[in-house]
Amino acid sequence: MKSITAYKQLNLTHLQTALPQLLETARREQWTYETMVERALGAELDGREQKATARRLKAARIPSKKTVEGFDFSFQPSLSERRIRELADLSFVRTCTNVIFLGPPGTGKTHLSLALANRALAEGHSVLFTTLxxxxxxxxxxxxxxxxxxxxxRYIAPSLLIIDEVGYTRLTAEQAHHFFELVAARYEHGSIILTSNTSFTGWGALLGDEVLATALLDRLLHHAEVIAINGSSYRMKERRTESRTPSTLSDTARHAAGDLPTGV
Structure with a gap:
């Protein structure tokens, strides 16, 4: 009972769980005292890191697991793969630089944002995902x-804030003011990844105030990587593929049934 209390007082909860297996292995392999201490401390640190990672992932509210490796760069020839892989080293997070993805719906802006967000989480950065x-x-x-x-x-604190779908909804005057406050508060203090289907010239209409839009963009773009994706929609590509599949399957079935002549 005393040992259990000591674990709690010293906050060694992960070591408490791992210790029986460590002791068994230490006896079997005849570890030195130094090795035992190193493995015990390692077990506690590993447990704490796993718990912290799980906590960061939950707080990030990432809607899906995306990776840079899972992005089809061949479908978006206007996009530089080298540039995206350079961003994936996360130097933009360390320097509080923003990343802006611009392009039509379905071109992979959210995929790339989530891929960079997941990379940041894996490297121990705090992240939060939201739509505008x-x-x-x-x-x-x-x-x-x-x-x-x-x-x-809550939106200022994370090292990396992702704001998705900017341009789909016009903001009220109050909402636009709050958006400006947030961007101003994070300026040179934390990175923002932002996706938008609206060019910067249209942000005055989005915010309902040209002056406010200019001031917001001045802070957002001062330290920023702007990446335009001028390509086709992945979702439309998948829809076209899916729309062809039933017809192919139907024709195959009809051939098998003898309803279609060979060569049709």
């Missing part, structure tokens, strides 16, 4: 200034 609509609603619905500051801190 979710962000705007969350900040606007704060019922008093204290709650507003608390929610704003």
């Amino acid at each position: 609509a979710e962000l705007a609603q969350s900040l606007e619905s704060a019922s008093h200034p204290g709650l507003m500051r608390q929610r704003l801190r």
Whole structure:
């Protein structure tokens, strides 16, 4: 019982779980005292890192697991694979540089954002994913200034903030002001990955205020990598493939049944 209390007091919860197996292996392999201490400390540190990783992943609210390796660069020839792989070394996070993906819907902007976010999580950075609509609603619905500051801190705190789907929803004056506050607060303090289907010239209409849009873009783009993807939609490609598949299967079945002559 004393040993259990000692584990809790010293916060060695992972070592408590791992110790029986460590002791068994130490006896079998005749570890030295130094080896035993190193393995015991290693087990505790590994357990803490796994727990921290799981906590960061849950807090990040990443909707799906995407990777750079899983992106089909051959389908988007306008996109530089080398540039994306350079971003994947995460120097932009360390230097508080923003990354802006611009392009039509379905061209892989969100995939690349999530791939970089997952890489950042794996390297121990704190991450948070949101859409602009979710962000705007969350900040606007704060019922008093204290709650507003608390929610704003939630988006300011992570090393990397992903804001997806900018351009799909026009913001109210209040929402646009909150969006500006957030970008200004993160300026030179934390990285933002942002995806948008709207060119920067259209942000005045998006925010309903040309002056505010100019001020926001000034901060957002001062330290930023802007990557335009001028290609076709992956989703439309998959839809075209799926639309052909039933017809092919149907023709095959009809050939087998003798309903279609050979060569049709």
